[in-house]
Amino acid sequence: MINQSKRKAIGAFAMTFAALTMTTPVTAADTIKVGVLHSLSGTMAISETTLKDTMLMLIDQQNEKGGVLGKELEAVVVDPASDWPLFAEKARELIEKEKVSAIFGAWTSVSRKSVLPVIEELNSLLFYPVQYEGEESSKNVFYTGASPNQQAIPAVEYLMNEVGAVRWVLAGTDYVYPRTTNKILEAYLLDKGVPQEDIMINYTPFGHSDWQSIVAEIKQFGSTGKKTAVVSTVNGDANVPFYKELANQGVSAEDIPVVAFSVGEEELSGFDTSPLVGHLAAWNYFMSVESDENDEFIDAWQSFIGSEERVTNDPMEAHYIGFNMWVKAVEKAGTTDTNAVEAAMIGVSVPNLSGGYSSMLPNHHITKPVLIGEIQDDGQFDIVWETSGLVAGDAWSDFLPESKNLISDWRAPMACGNYNVTTGACSGQTL
Amino acid sequence: MVLVLSLLSVTAVASEDNELIQTLAPELLSKSKPKRLMAIDEIAASSAPRKALWLQAMIDGDLYQLKKTDEIVLATRQGNTYSLTKASDGTGLDSVKKRALRKIKIDNAMRSYLRSLIGTLALQSDDTEERFQAVYSLLGKVDSDAVEPIRKLKSQEKSERVHEAMGLLISIHDLENGTAEQQADAFEFVSGRLDNDVLNSLRRLSETSADKQVVAQAVMLLDEAESRKRWYTYIETLFFGVSLGSVLVVAAIGLAITFGVMGVINMAHGELIMLGAYTTYFIQQLMPSAIDYSLILAVPAAFIVSGSVGVLIERTVIRHLYGRKLETLLATFGISLLLQQAVRTFISPQNVAVINPSWMTGSWVVNPALSLTLNRLVIIAFCLFVFAVLLFVLTRTRFGLQTRAVAQNRQMARAMGIRSARVDAMTFGLGSGVAGIAGVALSQLGNVGPNLGQSYIIDSFIVVVFGGVGSLWGTLVAGMSLGIGNKLLEPWAGAVLAKILLLVFIILFIQKRPSGLFPQRGRAVES
Numbered sequence: 001m002i003n004q005s006k007r008k009a010i011g012a013f014a015m016t017f018a019a020l021t022m023t024t025p026v027t028a029a030d031t032i033k034v035g036v037l038h039s040l041s042g043t044m045a046i047s048e049t050t051l052k053d054t055m056l057m058l059i060d061q062q063n064e065k066g067g068v069l070g071k072e073l074e075a076v077v078v079d080p081a082s083d084w085p086l087f088a089e090k091a092r093e094l095i096e097k098e099k100v101s102a103i104f105g106a107w108t109s110v111s112r113k114s115v116l117p118v119i120e121e122l123n124s125l126l127f128y129p130v131q132y133e134g135e136e137s138s139k140n141v142f143y144t145g146a147s148p149n150q151q152a153i154p155a156v157e158y159l160m161n162e163v164g165a166v167r168w169v170l171a172g173t174d175y176v177y178p179r180t181t182n183k184i185l186e187a188y189l190l191d192k193g194v195p196q197e198d199i200m201i202n203y204t205p206f207g208h209s210d211w212q213s214i215v216a217e218i219k220q221f222g223s224t225g226k227k228t229a230v231v232s233t234v235n236g237d238a239n240v241p242f243y244k245e246l247a248n249q250g251v252s253a254e255d256i257p258v259v260a261f262s263v264g265e266e267e268l269s270g271f272d273t274s275p276l277v278g279h280l281a282a283w284n285y286f287m288s289v290e291s292d293e294n295d296e297f298i299d300a301w302q303s304f305i306g307s308e309e310r311v312t313n314d315p316m317e318a319h320y321i322g323f324n325m326w327v328k329a330v331e332k333a334g335t336t337d338t339n340a341v342e343a344a345m346i347g348v349s350v351p352n353l354s355g356g357y358s359s360m361l362p363n364h365h366i367t368k369p370v371l372i373g374e375i376q377d378d379g380q381f382d383i384v385w386e387t388s389g390l391v392a393g394d395a396w397s398d399f400l401p402e403s404k405n406l407i408s409d410w411r412a413p414m415a416c417g418n419y420n421v422t423t424g425a426c427s428g429q430t431l
Numbered sequence: 432m433v434l435v436l437s438l439l440s441v442t443a444v445a446s447e448d449n450e451l452i453q454t455l456a457p458e459l460l461s462k463s464k465p466k467r468l469m470a471i472d473e474i475a476a477s478s479a480p481r482k483a484l485w486l487q488a489m490i491d492g493d494l495y496q497l498k499k500t501d502e503i504v505l506a507t508r509q510g511n512t513y514s515l516t517k518a519s520d521g522t523g524l525d526s527v528k529k530r531a532l533r534k535i536k537i538d539n540a541m542r543s544y545l546r547s548l549i550g551t552l553a554l555q556s557d558d559t560e561e562r563f564q565a566v567y568s569l570l571g572k573v574d575s576d577a578v579e580p581i582r583k584l585k586s587q588e589k590s591e592r593v594h595e596a597m598g599l600l601i602s603i604h605d606l607e608n609g610t611a612e613q614q615a616d617a618f619e620f621v622s623g624r625l626d627n628d629v630l631n632s633l634r635r636l637s638e639t640s641a642d643k644q645v646v647a648q649a650v651m652l653l654d655e656a657e658s659r660k661r662w663y664t665y666i667e668t669l670f671f672g673v674s675l676g677s678v679l680v681v682a683a684i685g686l687a688i689t690f691g692v693m694g695v696i697n698m699a700h701g702e703l704i705m706l707g708a709y710t711t712y713f714i715q716q717l718m719p720s721a722i723d724y725s726l727i728l729a730v731p732a733a734f735i736v737s738g739s740v741g742v743l744i745e746r747t748v749i750r751h752l753y754g755r756k757l758e759t760l761l762a763t764f765g766i767s768l769l770l771q772q773a774v775r776t777f778i779s780p781q782n783v784a785v786i787n788p789s790w791m792t793g794s795w796v797v798n799p800a801l802s803l804t805l806n807r808l809v810i811i812a813f814c815l816f817v818f819a820v821l822l823f824v825l826t827r828t829r830f831g832l833q834t835r836a837v838a839q840n841r842q843m844a845r846a847m848g849i850r851s852a853r854v855d856a857m858t859f860g861l862g863s864g865v866a867g868i869a870g871v872a873l874s875q876l877g878n879v880g881p882n883l884g885q886s887y888i889i890d891s892f893i894v895v896v897f898g899g900v901g902s903l904w905g906t907l908v909a910g911m912s913l914g915i916g917n918k919l920l921e922p923w924a925g926a927v928l929a930k931i932l933l934l935v936f937i938i939l940f941i942q943k944r945p946s947g948l949f950p951q952r953g954r955a956v957e958s
Contacts, residue, residue, distance in 0.1 A: 041772055043882050045780040163539065174927050204926040207886045209877045210678070212671040212807070213921045225631035237886075240782070241877040248794055248804040254543040272786050277492070278539045295530065308511050374538060376492050378508055384538040 031074040032067070032336055034059060035094035037105025037115070037126075042082025047236065047315075048107050050266060051129060052077060054316045055104050057304040058323045068330050076100055080111070087111040088118045095122045101336035102127065102326055104319060109133060109176050116141070123338050127326065129318035131261060131283075133180035137395040137408035137417035140338075142345060143365045144322035145315060146284055147393040148184050154370040155259045155282035156185060156231060158385050160192070163257060165229035167198045169218050171242075174203040178233035181261070185231060187399040198226075208238045211245035219249060222256045230258040239263050243276050253278025253374070265311035265379065274377040284354075284368040285317035286381045291355035311379070317353045324350040325360055346411060356390065363408035363417075365393025448479035449519045452503050456496060459503075459535045468541065475548045483552050485518060490545050494518065495532040506532060547572050554581070559590045566596040571603055571628040578604045599626065606632045618648055625656055625663075625800040663801040668918050674807035676914025677814035680907055682873065682887040683894035684817060685866030687906040689741075691895050692825070692838050693858055695749055696756055698763040700891060701884025702770035703863045706740060707733035707870020708879045709774065712783045723788040726871060733867035741863020745856050753855075767884065774881045782880035791875055810872050817868060822903055824861070834858045838901070897937055899947030909948055 036055045038048035059075045067073055076098045080087040087106065094100045095118070102125040106112040109132055119126045119140045131146040159165040170185055172178025182201060189199055200221050202214060222228030234242055239260065246258065259280040265287045268276075287298065294312075297320065302308050325348045326341070332348070333340040349359035358366045367390040373381025396406040396418065408417045416426035451474065452459075458470035471489070474482050488494040488505050495506045497515070504524060506513040513532060515524040537545065546568050553565035566581075573581065578601060585597040598620055605617035606629075621629045630653065637649040682704060689697045710733040715725045744766055752759045791809050794802040825831035836844040837854045845851050873887070894913060898905030913933060920929035944950070 040780075041775065043885075045775060046782065046880060046882075049780045202925065205930060207882075208926060209886060210671075210675050210917075212674065212804075213668070213918055214926065216667060216671070217922065223627050223631075225634065237782075237878050237880070237882065244787075244806075244876070245804070248792060248806060250794060250802065254539050254546075257539055266781070269781065269784075272784055275792070278542060382492070382534065382536045382538075384536065 031072045032069070032330075033074050033076050033098055033100040035091075035098065035100035035103035035105070036075055036077045037080060037087065037090055037094065037103050038107065039082040039111075040077075040079040043237075044082040044107050044111075047266065048082075050313075051105075051107070051315055051319060053305060054301070054319050055323070057301060058320065060304070061300065062323075062327060068327055069334065069336075080105075084108075084110050084114045088114045091115045091118045091124075091126075092122070095119070095124045100124070101330070101338075102341070104129070104322065106130070107315075112141070125326075125338055125341065127319070127322040129315045129322060131314070133177045134184075134395060134397055135180060135400075135403055137363050137365075137410075139342065139364075139410055139415075139417060141364060142322060142325070142360065143393065143395075144318040144325075146368060146370075147365055147395065148181055148397055149394045150284060150368055150370055150391045151261055151282050152181050152185055152231070152233075153188060154387055154391065155261070155280070155372060156188065158280075158282075158372050159229045159231075159257070159259060162385060163227065163229060165227045165257075166194070167222065167224070167226050167228040168194065168200070169221060169228065169230040170199065170201045170233075171214070171218075171230055172203055172233035173206055173208070173235040173238060175206070175235070178203070178235070181233050182231075184397045184399050191399065204234065204238065206235065206238070208234075209241045211242045212249075215242075215245045215249050215251065218256065219251055222251075228256050230256060232258050232260040233262065234260065235262050236267065239267060243279070246279075247275030253280070259372070264313040264315075265381070266313045268375065268379040269309075269311055273375055273379050276375045277377050279375050280372055280384075281375065281381060282370065282372050283314040283381075284370060285312075285314045285352070286371055286373045286383055287312045288373070288380045288383060289354045289371070291353060293351055293355065294353045297353055321350060321352055321358050321366065325358075325366075342410070358390070361392055362411045363393070363395045364410060365395055367392050448477055449481055451477050451479050452481075452485055452518045456501065456503050459494075460496060460533060464538075464541070467537075468544070471541070471545065471548070475552075481518070481521075483549060486545050486549050486552075488518070489535060489537055490542055490549070492534070492537075494535040496535065497524070497527070498531055498533055503535075504532070551577070554584060559593060562588075562590070562593045563596055566593060566600050570600055570626070571632070573600065573604055575604070575608055599624070599629070603628050603632050606636055614645070618652070622652055623655075625660060625798060627799065630656055660800045663798070667801060668922070669915065670803055670807070672915030672918035673911065674804075674811055674914070675918055676911035677811045678873070678876065679890055679894050679914055680910035681810065681814045681817065681869045683891040683906055683910060684821060684903070685862045685864075685869060686891045686895050687898070687901075687903055688821070688825075688862030688865065689859055690892070691901045691903075691906070692834060693855065693862070694756075694838070694900075695753075695859065696760040696763065697749075697862075698760060698888065699744065699767040699770060699884075700863075700866055701886075701888035702767045703737045703741060703866035703884070704870040704873060704887055705774065705879075705881070705884040706737045706770070707867030708785065708874035708883055709778070709783070709870070710736045710867065711871045711874045712785050712879055715786055722786050723790060726788055726791075726875075729871045730868055733871045734864040735867075737867025737870065738860045738864030741866075742856050742860040744863070745859035749859065750852070750855070767888075771881045771884070780881060782878045785874040785879045787875055806875055810875070813872055817865065818903070818907055821865065825903065830854075830857065893934075893937060896941065897947055899949035899951065901951040902947070902949035905947055905949035 036052050038052040039045050040049055040052060056075055059073045062068065063072055076094060078090045078094060080090045091103060094103055104127045106115055106128055107130050112128055115126060116138060120138060124140060126141045127144055128141055129144050131151050134147040168189055170182045172182055186199060204214065218230060257278065257280055259282055261282060263281050264283060298312055301312055302310055325345060328348050328350060329341050329344040330336055333344040345360050346362050347360060349357045352358040352368065354369055356369060358368055360366055370387045370391050371383050372385040373383050376382055395408040396403040398404050405420050405422045406418045407421055409419065418428045419426045455470045455473060458466045461467055474485060485494065493505050493507060495504050497504050503518040504515040505518050506515050512526040512528055514526045516522060517524060550565040550568035553561050556562050556565065581597055582601060585594060585601065588594045588597060602617035602620040605613040609617060633649045633653050637646050637653060640646050685703065686697065686700045689695050689700065711729040714729045714732055715722060718725055748762050748766065749759060752762060787806065791806040794804045795808065796802040825834065833849050833854050836849060837851045841851055894910045895906055897913065898909030917929050917933055920932055924932060
């Protein structure tokens, strides 16, 4: 009991703190409310606090431009405290009590999965900004982060074709995102003719800190003279000790490159990156992208947060895209009514930060470029490769037997998130 | 007159050569990798005096083009700006922001190629270490054209180390590409060696060579090497186990005092470790130019910080709850959340960067098949040191005697004139201070952030309970056996299952022997 009430007290404390830092003037009448559902305490605060601040900045900027539909936007910030059931509770509070028009939030897949039934039941909108494992498409969710074919598959293609890797270590944290992604990657590699004995799969617990044996094993696996690469879906905190161990055991990126899907500028700002130079990451945005939009975004962010040290990262860009899409869709629909906005969203196209345009697809995923960057000693990435055009997000992977026949299209008349093209049936939620 | 003229022309040529980097700018910045590689080759083949500098700058990521003037510059980062010198002649330029620069980017393949180019240049360096590194950077990468000059260099080489390394380099080449005689020499040279490049060469040879005798010889050497390598793998696993064990012991030993000796279920133990780690961070911020010594200063500082917080917690909260274990558990859990959120709010929810001093990075290479990482070695030594000091304090000093007396029978101790309240505060302070010291050590291994404590608290309790509450020796033995057990299981069970198996083992063990490996005996325990 004490535990619960303490947590709540701390949550409330964090919320008031967040409210204090909010610059949006709170006027009750005639505003459009936007919910921000990111953990400000608990384990995920490390990543999600930044996204809350990003949303506040974007809402501020929009208000300076005159708001939406002539009304001012008002951010409603809640703190789900890295507690998955609390995500559902807070989402309900945002929709039922605060009457928000849309929610921007969630980070981990499990938090999204816990919000999903609430948002579908109450028919609201969620913008989810993080790369994820795919295999999902809800009428009420817009996925602005990468699906596996917008991050994992291109990264493996790069390693295969440009780096010449023939042996593969798939290392990940033991939960749904790495398991699903590795299943897709393994199927993909086997499909490309990589023999089973050249694929090593390894899972570690959350926050794993002792990487000695695993790194030794990877070193051994990569010592056969054939080019070996590590595809890492290791989550957040466990990455630092992993990379430190690689460096200490003398595994350099030139021998065995590690490509990571969860390591960005924000994660790297936690430590000295000089031993990591050359290891790779695949994202749809890097802070080092050269474009005017990006320069403007970085300047705005650093002045909003009041520090020139702060970095930008891929999920922030996803919110930037998602928020601008929502604004455009609301203006197109002329209302904030969920069904009207949902219909207006499809086909909306807004500038992304890498100098192009991203548009919303009928499956509620977006088009993005895929970039491969190498870590530099200043904690930034040098982009060494990019896809020639935009890659369309695929909700259902073509490489998994159970989902290769599924497609998602939320436009009438199909209006289905998991339509099976062979049986011609829709097995889930419809309009 | 003639002399002066020729001298002049030499300098003219040299400065012209130095303009090469400028003329190659479009190629170096081109999107096409082959073009960039060609430009690099051209630089390496040129006679420009500054070419080694350029190639090194490229590896280091310090070569840029100034957007405004298209000049190629060498840039060093200083805070948010970059200070510049012209690549062609080294003249200083005004500092600029990063956005004013266009980077000459390289990738892993190019970096490795550049390293071998620099290696070739450094083969003739006057510095022995540089020559040695140069030879190693070329292992397995030289072709028949490149190997001939190295043979010549080898015959002139005076340093034994470099001579040996050159022999290895040449042998690896000769194994596959040498004449029959050279191959025989190479076989002799590499016999008994465990270098990866050698083994790969032998492996290729055993698969591709048409000469049966060569294949047989290669296979024999390979088998021999493999069986020796297996031994080293066992030693390595043992090392991993001991090092994991010492991490567990370091993290748990403070708890062995607060929980073990005093019986306080201190859920804030992890946060006291975290405070120690943050202290390390702040000490490093205070002395950025002397990172190598920062840890030595951080140890006493962390002891004082965490120790004082510990005394404060004891005086304000725990003191009122002695004998009420459940309430203590809840109260200290509350304190732990409070400390975590305080760090999040007042410092940052992000992890902070704690730098490894140079004497803790890299590894001690025993032989090509076995190298022990330095940070782990230091932590093993540190763990044993802390253990020895604590054992001394608790068993050989007056304070230790009083602590044990109060722990065993408070009433009797008070009757003997021991100020039990003071001893409680001091003991809790000692345990907390040791947790702080653990934080200094752990900051060198993983993340330093608000969640640091959370990842060690459960393990710490397991170690103390498994070892036997109240026994320092128990903590040491328990930590080490859990570490070694974990590392023995990990290779075949995987990290997740290994942890589960160990937990199952501990559950069974505690069923059988509820008071751990080294149970406390005496009246206090029975009561």
